[in-house]
Amino acid sequence: MKEIDLKKFPDERGYFGEFGGRFVPETLVEPLLRLEEAYKKYKEDESFKEEYNYYLKNYVGRPTPLYFAKNLSKKLKAKIYFKREDLCHTGAHKINNAIGQALLAKYMGKKRLIAETGAGQHGVATATVAALFGFKCTVYMGEEDCKRQKMNVLRMRLLGAEVVPVKVGSKTLKEAINEALRDWVSNPEDSYYLLGSVVGPHPYPMIVRDFQRIIGDEAKKQILEIEGRMPDYLVASVGGGSNSIGLFYPFLEEKVKIIGVEGGGRGLESGFHSASINFRRIGVLHGAKMYLIQDENGNVAPTHSISAGLDYPGVGPEHSFLAKIGRVKYDLATDEVALKGFYALSELEGIIPALESAHAIGYVIEHRDSFPEDEPLIIINLSGRGDKDLGIIYGYLEGENG
Amino acid sequence: MVNLLDKFREKKKSLLFIPFFVSGFPSFHFLEGFLIRNKDKIDILELGIPFSDPIADGPILQEINYRAMINGVNLGSTINWLAKTEISKKIDTILLLYFNLVQKDLESKLEKFREVGVKGLVIPDLPLEEAETLVPLFTKFNLDLILFISPTTREERIKKIVKIAPSFLYCISVKGVTGERETLLEESIAFVKRVRKETDKPLVWGFGIRSGEQIKTLKGLVDGVIVGSAFAKKILNNEDLQEYFDELYEATL
Numbered sequence: 032m033k034e035i036d037l038k039k040f041p042d043e044r045g046y047f048g049e050f051g052g053r054f055v056p057e058t059l060v061e062p063l064l065r066l067e068e069a070y071k072k073y074k075e076d077e078s079f080k081e082e083y084n085y086y087l088k089n090y091v092g093r094p095t096p097l098y099f100a101k102n103l104s105k106k107l108k109a110k111i112y113f114k115r116e117d118l119c120h121t122g123a124h125k126i127n128n129a130i131g132q133a134l135l136a137k138y139m140g141k142k143r144l145i146a147e148t149g150a151g152q153h154g155v156a157t158a159t160v161a162a163l164f165g166f167k168c169t170v171y172m173g174e175e176d177c178k179r180q181k182m183n184v185l186r187m188r189l190l191g192a193e194v195v196p197v198k199v200g201s202k203t204l205k206e207a208i209n210e211a212l213r214d215w216v217s218n219p220e221d222s223y224y225l226l227g228s229v230v231g232p233h234p235y236p237m238i239v240r241d242f243q244r245i246i247g248d249e250a251k252k253q254i255l256e257i258e259g260r261m262p263d264y265l266v267a268s269v270g271g272g273s274n275s276i277g278l279f280y281p282f283l284e285e286k287v288k289i290i291g292v293e294g295g296g297r298g299l300e301s302g303f304h305s306a307s308i309n310f311r312r313i314g315v316l317h318g319a320k321m322y323l324i325q326d327e328n329g330n331v332a333p334t335h336s337i338s339a340g341l342d343y344p345g346v347g348p349e350h351s352f353l354a355k356i357g358r359v360k361y362d363l364a365t366d367e368v369a370l371k372g373f374y375a376l377s378e379l380e381g382i383i384p385a386l387e388s389a390h391a392i393g394y395v396i397e398h399r400d401s402f403p404e405d406e407p408l409i410i411i412n413l414s415g416r417g418d419k420d421l422g423i424i425y426g427y428l429e430g431e432n433g
Numbered sequence: 434m435v436n437l438l439d440k441f442r443e444k445k446k447s448l449l450f451i452p453f454f455v456s457g458f459p460s461f462h463f464l465e466g467f468l469i470r471n472k473d474k475i476d477i478l479e480l481g482i483p484f485s486d487p488i489a490d491g492p493i494l495q496e497i498n499y500r501a502m503i504n505g506v507n508l509g510s511t512i513n514w515l516a517k518t519e520i521s522k523k524i525d526t527i528l529l530l531y532f533n534l535v536q537k538d539l540e541s542k543l544e545k546f547r548e549v550g551v552k553g554l555v556i557p558d559l560p561l562e563e564a565e566t567l568v569p570l571f572t573k574f575n576l577d578l579i580l581f582i583s584p585t586t587r588e589e590r591i592k593k594i595v596k597i598a599p600s601f602l603y604c605i606s607v608k609g610v611t612g613e614r615e616t617l618l619e620e621s622i623a624f625v626k627r628v629r630k631e632t633d634k635p636l637v638w639g640f641g642i643r644s645g646e647q648i649k650t651l652k653g654l655v656d657g658v659i660v661g662s663a664f665a666k667k668i669l670n671n672e673d674l675q676e677y678f679d680e681l682y683e684a685t686l
């Protein structure tokens with residue numbers, strides 16, 4: 032079999048194999064073409080790159096550490112490292128992309144940022160860069176998520192953003208993206224749509240990946256410095272797929288086993304989950320062809336995850352492609368397994384992880400026996416910190432006690 | 434069988450009247466009665482299939498999509514309804530649907546559409562670049578794939594779209610989602626004039642129409658008008674549709 036050059040995607044038309052594309056109303060084609068042109072230009076622009084790196088270092092706090100989790104490693108008879116994206120300013124990897132795209136918007140002369148948010152982390156990151164660079168900012172957030180993530184709503188408002196609760200349909204991330212797209216269709220000239228994950232029409236999956244690959248670039252350098260070799264495994268949680276592709280991308284051509292962990296909710300059979308790839312149906316939503324949770328009639332089906340950030344029916348086209356060709360294995364962790372990971376990291380390492388990241392941690396704990404190595408070297412992406420999830424955990428504990 | 438392009442060429446009135454209704458709303462029964470009663474006034478019927486995520490639609494059509502969907506209306510039930518009734522036999526009918534509803538088993542779906550007498554498809558999330566490769570397949574099944582042009586479409590793409598377009602062109606008159614607008618913008622009129630210069634193919638004005646006055650100002654400028662949200666709102670508010678429908682129809686004469 033001929034080796035596929037995994038770095039050549041997306042192609043000219045924005046496809047990763049059969050996935051991706053640009054399935055949007057005609058009105059949005061022009062803004063997407065302009066975005067693509069601007070990105071191509073500024074990506075190579077020295078002052079753009081300098082500014083991006085300046086803010087990553089001095090504002091976000093990069094490079095983030097690659098931390099050896101001694102206690103968890105001992106417990107699991109493995110060598111486990113965490114890429115500490117939770118230490119980024121605003122508490123998650125989302126800011127890497129927000130800084131990059133906000134600079135792009137600035138170079139393009141835009142005045143206003145539009146964003147969607149699920150857990151609120153991307154919304155907070157966007158509100159933050161809007162304050163930093165002086166943009167007006169509107170964030171769409173499902174009403175359900177506004178309730179689940181109250182503190183992030185307050186944070187966004189404090190940062191000067193307008194938060195618009197979306198009251199239709201499932202009232203979660205999917206609807207928030209619909210509303211953000213409708214806003215952009217109505218204001219394509221002055222507004223910049225700052226999408227928060229590797230989903231959506233071309234060129235977003237490429238742009239967001241490129242701004243998140245810093246995670247993997249750093250991790251690769253760090254693991255070589257510390258261990259003198261490549262890791263055996265990379266593990267990361269997959270919602271839309273930005274923290275995971277950020278870690279995976281620079282390792283795609285290395286001899287490293289890669290595992291993406293989807294939100295398993297109450298299990299695949301229960302119908303309450305957000306494990307798009309594991310559900311195995313292909314569809315088109317929010318501008319791209321990808322694995323998509325839907326019913327037999329082609330309507331997008333409701334999803335569930337304990338973590339708002341994974342609660343999305345689709346998954347980035349590049350992940351869809353990597354799944355299809357078998358380069359990356361996509362498995363899932365249920366709510367329960369994620370909670371196990373959440374408690375374990377808190378108790379063993381003194382780090383309270385985001386519930387999204389807890390899926391990757393719980394997965395490794397649960398499946399340690401299926402890693403054949405005596406002492407596998409594993410990098411887990413700790414995509415965010417857990418402060419935002421304390422309300423949910425509180426609710427769970429209350430439920431258990433009464 | 435008359436094809437849609439001939440229909441425009443042979444038209445004896447200034448504008449073709451293209452009302453849009455969401456399938457099965459408020460009920461299949463109501464819609465069938467209304468459409469058959471008005472079959473001689475409707476030049477082309479645009480029938481929308483409810484979808485969970487209608488990103489090109491404003492609040493009114495979102496609401497109706499949602500209500501129809503939870504009432505169980507979908508592509509399958511709509512096709513069965515068309516097969517059983519006289520609608521698509523008596524009225525030239527095109528379907529509006531989002532691409533996810535047909536992307537799986539596309540060929541067999543197109544074959545079904547043809548069987549029940551559907552003449553064409555409008556797919557709001559299928560711009561030129563994605564539609565291009567599908568045009569031959571649609572042609573094979575004798576279905577018109579209707580392409581869009583928007584006020585944001587750049588010159589070189591307008592040229593390409595009008596060249597490839599197998600049927601009439603759907604001009605999205607405003608930057609935004611579906612819904613009524615108070616007035617027709619100067620900007621929108623300038624936009625269709627710009628498109629007119631590029632092609633002899635029929636142009637149809639979509640988005641924002643709500644009055645006979647608006648329709649009259651479009652005469653000579655375009656070849657047809659689509660009216661959707663304005664009718665949807667009447668139905669949603671349980672108001673009488675017929676008189677209003679007649680008023681807009683008469684404005685197209």
Ligand SMILES: Cc1ncc(COP(=O)(O)O)c(C=O)c1O
Binds near residue numbers: 125228268269274
């Ligand atoms: C901390 C954290 N991790 C992961 C995710 C999931 O998104 P993605 O798959 O794009 O990384 C989110 C989304 O909100 C998040 O906040």
